[in-house]
Amino acid sequence: MKTTPAPLSRFSARLEPAATAMVWWEPGRRLEPMAVLEVPLRPGDSLVTVELSTICRSDLAMIHGDLSASAPLVLGHESVGRVVTAGSEAVDVDGEPLRCGDRVVWSIAAPCGACADCARGAWHDCLSAREYGHERVRAGWELSGAFATHIHLRAGTDIVKSDAAVPAVLLAPLGCNVAAGRPALPGTEPASDLRSAVRQVERAWRHLPSRELTAATLPLSRVDEALALAETDDRARVGVDPRS
């Protein structure tokens, strides 16, 4: 009897040079770099290079020990980036396949991938969702936070493609803004979902004052300084740019 090989359901993306993620261990300790050479991807997963991660109040609460966390973990959940590689079933919120080079923004939570709801693709019903930037580092999902050169987006994450011209500082916080019910832009109503927030910013950004379009950014190796800077001035928007 003739058999056909099973379709490739998982594959590993090898990274050369290795991805770097900054690992948080405990309050008062500097973040430490971790190298990741290989990322195992399921069909709905994607690997994204981080363009910019903005610093959130919850990142600051975490490093001070004001939020409970299971360390070690990779902080950062407000980002924009570009797809490096994607599984055969990795799609955006419109069901469009993710392609290498797509500029994307994503939600702060990822479905667990293991429960009955996840098994039937009902991602939004998952009651055990994981949160980017808040998960203990574990084998196979080391790149779970955005203070890193790359992030591993799990199947079922809300992913929205965006216009390359939109300043990264406007796109990066949108996932967190939507989850927290904050407006995408000052003086507007909160968007109901991530897609709406991204489209709103795409329409409006050219009319914003220039100070809204920039952030104080530091390279990934200086993430501790970026966190300290975000702490000292509420008004400054501070980000980490892993490409610099």
Ligand SMILES: [Zn+2]
């Ligand atoms: Zn946030």
Ligand SMILES: [Zn+2]
């Ligand atoms: Zn689940």
